[in-house]
Amino acid sequence: MKKVYFLSGLGxxxxxxxxxxxxxISPVYISWETPDINDTLSTYAGKLLKQIDLSQPVxxxxxxxxxxxxxxxxxxxxxxxxxxxSSALSRNAIPLKYKLFGKKTxxxxxxxxxxxxxNRLTFFLFGIHKTEHKNLIKEILNDTEEYFxxxxxxxxxxxxxxxxxxxxxxxxxxxxKILPHIESNAIRIEGGxxxxxxxxxxxxxxHLNRILEK
Numbered sequence: 001m002k003k004v005y006f007l008s009g010l011g012x013x014x015x016x017x018x019x020x021x022x023x024x025i026s027p028v029y030i031s032w033e034t035p036d037i038n039d040t041l042s043t044y045a046g047k048l049l050k051q052i053d054l055s056q057p058v059x060x061x062x063x064x065x066x067x068x069x070x071x072x073x074x075x076x077x078x079x080x081x082x083x084x085x086s087s088a089l090s091r092n093a094i095p096l097k098y099k100l101f102g103k104k105t106x107x108x109x110x111x112x113x114x115x116x117x118x119n120r121l122t123f124f125l126f127g128i129h130k131t132e133h134k135n136l137i138k139e140i141l142n143d144t145e146e147y148f149x150x151x152x153x154x155x156x157x158x159x160x161x162x163x164x165x166x167x168x169x170x171x172x173x174x175x176x177k178i179l180p181h182i183e184s185n186a187i188r189i190e191g192g193x194x195x196x197x198x199x200x201x202x203x204x205x206x207h208l209n210r211i212l213e214k
Contacts, residue, residue, distance in 0.1 A: 001026045002212060004059045005052055007066030007073075008032075009086075010152045013140055016063065016197055021205040025212060028052075030066075035151050041159050045072035052077070059212065062087055063197060064179065065152060074165035082165040083211060085204065086176055086194050090162045093181040098157055125177050127193015136198070169211050171204065 004025045006017050014029035030051050035044050048069065052058055059081040062070030067087025074080045088094055122141075128134055172182045173192020182188060187207055189196055197204050 002059065003028060003053065003056065004061060004212065005030055007060065007062040007069050009064030009066055010149065010156075013143065015136060015140060016195065017061075019198060019201045020208065021202070022208055022212070024209070030069075032148060035148065035155075037151065039151070039155065041068055041155050041161070042072045042075075044155065045069050046076065049073065049076055057081070059083070061085065061208070064194065065156065068156065068159060068161075071161060071163060071165060074168075075163060079167065080165065081167045081169075081214075083169045083171070083208070085171045085197055086173060086179060086192075087170075088179050088181065089164065089168075089170065089183055091159050092162070093179060093183070094156060094159065095180070098153075126195045127173070127175060127177065127199065128195055129199060133195070133198045137195070171207055173200075 002025045004022070005028045006014060007030045008014055008016060017027070017029070028051075030048055033044075033047055035047075039047075052073070054077065057079065058077045060070040060073060060077075061083045062068070063085045064087050067084035067089075070082050070084060070087075071089065074082045122137070123129070123134055126137065128137060170183050170186035171189065172179075172186040173189045173194065173196045174182070175191050176182075176194045176196075178194040189200060189203060192200050
């Protein structure tokens with residue numbers, strides 16, 4: 001059975017992957033570790049490398065922030081299969097407003113409660129409609145650790161990568177309001193929001209099963 005490593009999004013965890021129907025894989029959920037304040041996405045990815053068995057072919061599936069970490073990991077893993085969902089391939093896909101808003105001097109002045117709370121705007125931005133999904137996001141955001149969130153936001157806006165993994169598949173929703181940039185070679189999911197992995201789980205599962213068979 002094929003081992004697949006999953007990297008969750010910022011402000012999310014492995015629970016967002018549970019609804020996927022991937023019967024022919026053995027999932028491994030990468031655990032976030034506490035970063036050093038000066039870690040970049042690249043140096044942080046290096047710290048997660050020990051969770052991956054390099055003695056056999058590696059497949060990474062990264063969601064949102066986890067996709068950026070997957071890009072950095074793919075630099076370090078020979079012939080790695082990399083799948084990004086609702087993510088950014090390079091610094092060019094990070095919206096300018098995040099780069100301005102995410103500067104550390106400004107970010108530190110914003111109460112963390114504004115990031116961790118959920119309301120209609122939160123659900124709109126993430127593209128969440130079902131009550132069960134809203135409840136899941138509430139639980140996940142409540143569990144999000146402030147230090148990690150602030151570090152990650154800063155590291156993302158400072159990300160300078162233009163590296164394209166050689167064995168790459170992109171899956172992106174046409175209605176993603178968090179990371180709206182869609183690469184021209186991406187599998188485009190019509191109407192898919194940033195967390196389409198929840199509300200379009202059957203379609204995402206179908207695409208993933210096809211990709212993972214390669």
